[in-house]
Amino acid sequence: DTEVTQTPKHLVMGMTNKKSLKCEQHMGHRAMYWYKQKAKKPPELMFVYSYEKLSINESVPSRFSPECPNSSLLNLHLHALQPEDSALYLCASSRETGYTGELFFGEGSRLTVL
Amino acid sequence: AQRVTQPEKLLSVFKGAPVELKCNYSYSGSPELFWYVQYSRQRLQLLLRHISRESIKGFTADLNKGETSFHLKKPFAQEEDSAMYYCALKQGAQKLVFGQGTRLTINP
Numbered sequence: 644d645t646e647v648t649q650t651p652k653h654l655v656m657g658m659t660n661k662k663s664l665k666c667e668q669h670m671g672h673r674a675m676y677w678y679k680q681k682a683k684k685p686p687e688l689m690f691v692y693s694y695e696k697l698s699i700n701e702s703v704p705s706r707f708s709p710e711c712p713n714s715s716l717l718n719l720h721l722h723a724l725q726p727e728d729s730a731l732y733l734c735a736s737s738r739e740t741g742y743t744g745e746l747f748f749g750e751g752s753r754l755t756v757l
Numbered sequence: 758a759q760r761v762t763q764p765e766k767l768l769s770v771f772k773g774a775p776v777e778l779k780c781n782y783s784y785s786g787s788p789e790l791f792w793y794v795q796y797s798r799q800r801l802q803l804l805l806r807h808i809s810r811e812s813i814k815g816f817t818a819d820l821n822k823g824e825t826s827f828h829l830k831k832p833f834a835q836e837e838d839s840a841m842y843y844c845a846l847k848q849g850a851q852k853l854v855f856g857q858g859t860r861l862t863i864n865p
Binding site: 674685740745747750752 | 793801803841850851854856857858
């Protein structure tokens with residue numbers, strides 16, 4: 644299995660809802676990433692996990708809460724989001740963070756906040 | 758500031774014509790640069806990395822430290838090359854930062 648799988652593909656939520664995005668990989672990668680991509684913009688890094696520990700938080704608001712329960716799974720918990728948080732959320736993985744190699748991306752979860 | 762710049766948002770060429778997608782970077786140190794591509798309805802994927810010096814799908818990219826550039830080139834464009842192309846710079850050990858992207862359209 645050489646894919647990063649993200650669920651759900653689409654999510655609509657109200658500003659008071661709590662929801663989660665999930666990401667899974669079975670490539671044995673030890674680094675996982677969350678990126679946010681607004682329409683017609685490049686992906687922007689949000690969080691990096693290395694060996695299941697949070698190593699980078701790009702000053703992301705606390706209404707986004709990442710979690711890495713094990714080396715294959717990455718979650719992004721969402722609470723009290725704003726309409727401007729509507730975007731495509733991309734998960735990616737790589738062998739290790741220091742490895743000069745490929746990031747494998749998922750197809751993304753498209754989030755709409757009403 | 759360490760960043761990567763793609764000056765062209767859109768690029769349109771005819772099939773069989775040469776293609777060059779521009780990428781310039783600013784980085785203090787030895788840069789690690791990549792080209793990622795996103796075809797229609799497909800996920801973002803790696804096309805090239807400068808360290809490999811490889812040719813993928815006919816594309817090549819040479820790191821020019823004097824001009825701080827990493828332009829992507831292909832001598833003869835094909836219709837299937839139409840896609841969004843992102844130049845990316847690795848900052849430190851963990852961050853991959855993307856340029857604004859160039860949408861390439863190959864006309865028949």
